[in-house]
Amino acid sequence: MDRETLSWPAWDLQGGSGYNRPMIPYERHVFICVNERDPSDPRGCCSTRGGHEVASRLKELAHAAGLKGRIRINKAGCLDQCGMGVAVVIYPEAVWYGRVKPEDADEIFHEHVMQGRPVERLRIGSPGPSPAAD
Amino acid sequence: MDRETLSWPAWDLQGGSGYNRPMIPYERHVFICVNERDPSDPRGCCSTRGGHEVASRLKELAHAAGLKGRIRINKAGCLDQCGMGVAVVIYPEAVWYGRVKPEDADEIFHEHVMQGRPVERLRIGSPGPSPAAD
Numbered sequence: 001m002d003r004e005t006l007s008w009p010a011w012d013l014q015g016g017s018g019y020n021r022p023m024i025p026y027e028r029h030v031f032i033c034v035n036e037r038d039p040s041d042p043r044g045c046c047s048t049r050g051g052h053e054v055a056s057r058l059k060e061l062a063h064a065a066g067l068k069g070r071i072r073i074n075k076a077g078c079l080d081q082c083g084m085g086v087a088v089v090i091y092p093e094a095v096w097y098g099r100v101k102p103e104d105a106d107e108i109f110h111e112h113v114m115q116g117r118p119v120e121r122l123r124i125g126s127p128g129p130s131p132a133a134d
Numbered sequence: 135m136d137r138e139t140l141s142w143p144a145w146d147l148q149g150g151s152g153y154n155r156p157m158i159p160y161e162r163h164v165f166i167c168v169n170e171r172d173p174s175d176p177r178g179c180c181s182t183r184g185g186h187e188v189a190s191r192l193k194e195l196a197h198a199a200g201l202k203g204r205i206r207i208n209k210a211g212c213l214d215q216c217g218m219g220v221a222v223v224i225y226p227e228a229v230w231y232g233r234v235k236p237e238d239a240d241e242i243f244h245e246h247v248m249q250g251r252p253v254e255r256l257r258i259g260s261p262g263p264s265p266a267a268d
Contacts, residue, residue: 076209092226094225124159
């Protein structure tokens with residue numbers, strides 16, 4: 001398979017980093033929170049909000065696209081965005097999505113994973129401290 | 135907390151990417167495979183090889199270092215490195231580790247997570263197709 005068929009080739013993160021070997025085994029690595037909390041927990045959880053369904057649909061799409069070995073769809077433990085679940089993060093871009101519904105999976109896949117165009121309407125800003133303004 | 139206390143500040147992945155908002159909520163995001171397979175599966179799995187123990191120790195170290203909100207330790211589903219388990223990947227650098235044992239967690243944390251120095255003896259090269267040599 002020609003790695004150039006994705007419209008947004010993997011970035012050269014090696015530039016200036018001091019590494020001397022390949023560092024991007026997956027051109028895009030997608031993590032979907034499927035954390036489960038006790039039903040009494042007021043925070044809720046990504047599992048009951050459809051995390052498994054989001055992950056399943058993304059895996060289905062990746063398989064159908066023949067992208068095994070180039071992209072990876074993984075379930076993950078709590079991504080600490082309980083108020084924004086279902087949470088999804090895509091590396092190496094470190095783009096975060098929140099309130100993702102199973103019906104959003106196709107758009108994330110076709111727009112971001114395949115075309116490199118983040119789905120702005122679903123993005124979270126920075127859930128942690130704001131990066132230094134340097 | 136001063137974000138500069140880590141010796142290797144988050145890279146500016148925004149340079150040239152076209153994004154206009156913060157993209158690195160975690161300065162380092164660590165994923166540990168804890169996938170479970172049937173005991174009869176000859177591939178084995180990261181769960182029985184100590185994935186949970188690796189994750190627990192990394193979480194313990196992160197908590198002790200007071201780095202909540204700056205780094206994140208997450209369990210993940212199968213990272214597709216079953217022959218190299220326990221598999222660990224750290225973003226945004228996309229550095230992969232294999233055959234990680236619970237007793238390796240401290241070195242990964244103190245060297246890579248805190249100091250930005252990958253632990254070479256534990257690294258995997260590229261588990262997928264080799265990146266284009268451009």
